[in-house]
Amino acid sequence: MSTTTAPNTAFAHDVVEGLSGEKKHLSSKYFYDDNGSRIFMQIMKMPEYYPTGCEFEILSQQSQDILKKLCFEERFDIVEFGSGDGVKTKQLLTTFLRNQADFTYVPIDISQEALDALQENITATLPNIKMTPKTGDYFEILDELAKSDTPKLFLFLGGNIGNYKPEEALDLLKKFHKGMNKGDMLLMGMDLRKNPRVIQTAYDDPHGITKAFNINLLKRINNELDADIALDQFDFYSNYNPENGEVNSYLVSLKKQHFHSTVLNTTFHFEKDELIWTELSKKYSLNEINNVAEEAGFSVVHNFMDCKHYFTDSLWVK
Template sequence: MTMPTSRERFTLIAAEAEDHLAEFARDVKAGLTAQPKSLSCRYFYDRKGSLLFEAICQVPEYYLTRAEREILLTHATEITSRFSTRTTLVELGSGSAAKTRILIEAFLRRHGTLRYVPVDISHTMLKESSLALLEQYPHLKIVAIASEYHDGLHQLQALADGPRLILWLGSNVGNFERAEAADFLRRVRETMSPSDRLLVGIDLRKDRGVLEKAYDDASGVTAQFNLNILARINRELGGHFDLQAFRHRAVYNEEIGRIEMYLDSTRAQRASIERLGLEVSFAAGETMHTENSYKYSFAEIETLAAAGGLRMEGQWLDSERRFSENSLALVVS
C-alpha cells in the first residue's frame, strides 16, 4: 500500500477575518496619532519579521529558546505520556515549529501516528514549516490554521475529537497585558475538555542585565526585527519612514515586571504614509512603543492560571531556572 504524500497529509484552513491590510492601516493610524505614539507588536510577523524572529532565537543573548528547548528535551516523554493514541497536538503561534519537533517525535515514538494543528498568522511560514515536517515524518498529519489566535480558537472546537495537548510556547503569553493573558486563557479553557491540557511557556523574572541583553543583542538582530515594523509600513502602506533615523531600545521595568521595546526618533523629522493620507511628526528623542514582554514570578504564574479558570498540573524548569513550562488543566468540581 502506497504511503500518502506530504501534500495528501496536509490541510490548510484560512480562518475568516476582516481585510488584514485594512486592519493594519487602521491600527497604524490609531497608534501614530495617539500620544504617546505606539505600534502593535502583532504586526511584527510578516514573512521578513518571522524570519528575523527565527534569527533572534539563535543569538547567544536570547536564552529563552535554548532554555525552553532544554526543558522539552528533558521532559518530553513525561509530558506526552499522559495522552492516548487519539491525541491531537495543537500549537498557538507555531512559527517554524523548531521546538515542537521534540514533542512530535515523542508522540510518534509512543503512538506511531499524530495529528498536528499549528495556528499561525504568517500564511507563508505556516505552509513552509508544515510541508517540511510532513516530509520528515511520514506518519504525521497536519491541519494548519492560518489566523491569529483568537480566530483560530473557533476552528479548534471543530477539531476536538479526542484528547489534545495545546501548546502556547516561546513566552508568547508575555506579549499580553496580565489581565489580557488571563482573559485569553479563559477563552482557551472554553474550547477544552477534561482530557485536554494546555502547555504554556512562561519566562521568569530575573536580573535586569540578562533581560535587557536578551532583547537588545549585540549583533543587532532584535533591532532589525523592531525596525521591520516601519519597513512593513513602507512596503504595504506607502510609508516614507527613514529607518536610519530611528533607534531600537529595550528597557526592563522591574516594578511591573516587563521588558518594554521602543523605537526612538534620533532627530526631528516627518514621515508620510500615502495609503493613510497621513503625515507624522517626530521630535528628536521622541519614543514610539512597540512591544511589552511580561515576566512572571512563580506566584504570578499560579495567579494567572487561577484567573484563567485553570489549575496547575505540572511545572518544569530549565537547569538555570530561567524559564518554565506549565501544564494547565480544567478545574474539575
C-alpha cells in the same frame, strides 16, 4: 513609491490609532510578517537570547514526562498557536510518536511562509505524522476548533504570553479556556524572573538583530501603506524592570520629523527623541503563574523547567 501590497485593514487602522495618539505605539502582533518571521528566527539563534535554548532543552529532555502528565485515553489533537518554524515542537512530536501516541498536529500561524517551512521541516523528520496546518489569526481559528470534541493539547510556546499586558493576557487565557472542553490541556511557555542582566542582554543584543526586528514594523508601514519613513532616522531601545518583571521595547525618533502615508492619506509627526512603544515581554514568578492560571479557570498540573530554571513550560488543565 510605486509598489505596495494590498493594505491590511486591521494593520492600517492600528497604525493610524497607534501613531496619532500622545503616547505612540505599534502592536507587536505586526512583527510577524514573512520578513519579520525570518528576522525572529535569527533572534532565536543568538547566544544571548536564552528562551529558545531553554525551551528546546525542556522539550528535548522532558517530553516523555509531559506525555505522562496528559490525561487523554484516546486519539487527540496537538494544536499549536504561533508555531513558527517548529524546531522546538519537533522534539515533543518525535517523543510522542516514539511512544505511539495517537494524535494529529494542528499548527497555526499568520505567516504562510512560516507554515510552509514548518511543514517541510516536520515532515522531513517525521514523514508519517498526521498534520493539518491552518493559516490565520488564532483568535478566529479557535472558534472553529471549539466545534470538535476531540481532546486537545494546546501549545502556546516561546513565552508569547509575556507579550500581552496583564489584562490582555488574562483575556486571552479566558478565550483559550472558553474554546476548550473539560479535560483539555494547555502547555504554555513562560519566561521566569532571573538576573536582570541576563534578561536585558537578551532583549537589547549587541548584533543589532532585535533592532532590525523592530525597524521592520516601519518597513511594513512603508511597503503596505505607501509611506516614506526614513528608517535610518529611528533607533531602538529596550529596558527591563526587575520589580515588575517587564521588558518594554521602543523605537526612538532621532530628530523632529514627519512621514506621509498615501494609502492612509495621513501625515504623522514626531518630536526629537519621541518614543513608539512596540513590545512588552513579561517575566513571571511561579506564584504569578499559579495566580493567573487560577484566575483564568485552569489548574496548574506541573511546571517543566530547564536546568537553570530560566524558563518553564507550564502544563495546565481545564
